[in-house]
Amino acid sequence: MNANDALHSHQTRRPFAARLPAICAGLLNVIAGILLFTMMLLTVVDVIGRYIFTAPVPGAFEATEVMLVLIVFVGLPIVTARNEHVSVLLFYDRTPPFLQAILRMGARVLMAFGLGVASWLLYHKAVELTSYGDTTVILRIPLAPVAFAMSALCAIATVVAAIAVFKRSEEA
């Protein structure tokens, strides 16, 4: 089941709290989708502008960069929730069930820990960028809010991963 299915099934008559993960996933999917579609259109408008009107979109590449980084981090809670991070399962699949449970637990703890550290490092980066007031060169997009957003999305993914630690089954 992917996040879209989660969004479209069991929607009726369940308490808000139970629907919250699916609602969040749906929201993040929509944000990532809009960013991606905008990124595509921006490239096209930039190229057409350059060749036909000899007027490229100023700073298009900076906007593309910021959109790309946001797409990557908006997807992080979703990919983590769906347990879709790439892993090597060659040996894991061949270990006995009791060992698998231990390995799965260990992997999930490391996942939550790693994401937590990443979020913390991004927070520090954001604080540092705030004090310098760094922006992109042409569009003057302030970078500190971007880093704060990355840190927050990483934090959400950490929570998702931490909850998965306490789940028994294969599903995340």
Added chain:
Amino acid sequence: MDAWVPGLIALLALLFAGVPIAIAMGLVGAVGLIVIIGPQGALAMVGQTIFDTGLSYSLSVVPLFILMGNFVTRAGLSDELYAACHAWLGRRPGGLAMATAVACGGFSAVCGSSLATAATMGKVALPQMRKYRYDDSLASGVIAAGGTLGILIPPSVILVIYGVTTQQDIGKLFVAGIVPGLIGILCYMGAVRVVCALDPEKGPRGPLVPMAEKLRATRGVLGIMGLFVLVIGGIYVGAFTATEAAGMGAFGAFLIALARRALTLRILGEILAETAATTTMMFAVLIGALVFANYVNIAGLPDDLTSFATGADVPPFVILLGILFVYLLLGMVLESLSMVLLTVPIFAPLIGSLGYDLVWFGIVVVIMTEISLITPPVGLNVFVLKTVLPDVPVGTIFKGVMPFILADILRMVLLLAFPVLALGLPTLMG
């Protein structure tokens, strides 16, 4: 003991324990950096890498090409592509399997992923081959092998990642993949021919198709050809950068899907969300790999390798063969993107110091990656095909893939003997 040895051991242990690759590489890399340069510098470096990696204009080609492939898949162009190849080649012995190899190559020209190519063509080609009583192992083998062309024939996600990590021109890498990709198609057709010569029962002749019908079927591939000419032609003549070509290609594929009424708002949303999730997965691995690469670089692994290789009294070619052997082994256990990200930062400086061309080496790495996608025990293409064709046993597919692995080895020998096969076209590009 060298500072990189415990790191490599720890990484392999975590990977085999099933820890997600991104996390394993990131954590080992971070711990290694902390040990070598101290916590303050190390954490600042890791934080910078996490922040910077996604803020990259050249990497925006990755989601855009994935998006293009997803639009093309949903647009259903694969059916017409296969119908055209079927019409021209079906009459020959093993002709439907040859048509599959050609159609896979054609699909690769608009899709940068091997798994997507194998899955898409599997759905189209297998029912047809079964209809004409093709042997299951030949039919599934040619799809799994043909699917690997997805990462060689441009556009190619793996080549983009290679280009970014080695600072080679992505356009040149793409163009360098064209001829080896075509040779790949020919080798696969040859392999089908040999299999059917040994046992004609495996690939009986298809029906006779009149010329008018052939020409009509060919019209169906115009969309794919147009897209390929726009994207790769645009890069070749220098009209677009790789990112611009990816954006134009994605938009073109979007228009084609729209014109064929394959898109509703809901399907569009699904395609975009799926593309974004794939992007996140790839970038997570990329960020982890870059942190790990920082660590092995500071720990001196590439330098150690280079001095070992230049100090040892063996010809460069032997070292190259050693590297290929490492790829063969890693390819059996690692997933392709992680294998490339893990090995290229380590091997590229060595390859450069031996005097080999890094664009050529990129193609060599991609062909080794292609082989890894179909070799047991974890040929990912085989497993993707298995999900499309649940009733074919994995063993049958692996058996069917063997002749194509031999064809791949032949192609690799050609590429080693004649680097011009890869480098000819990019040189003409100027």
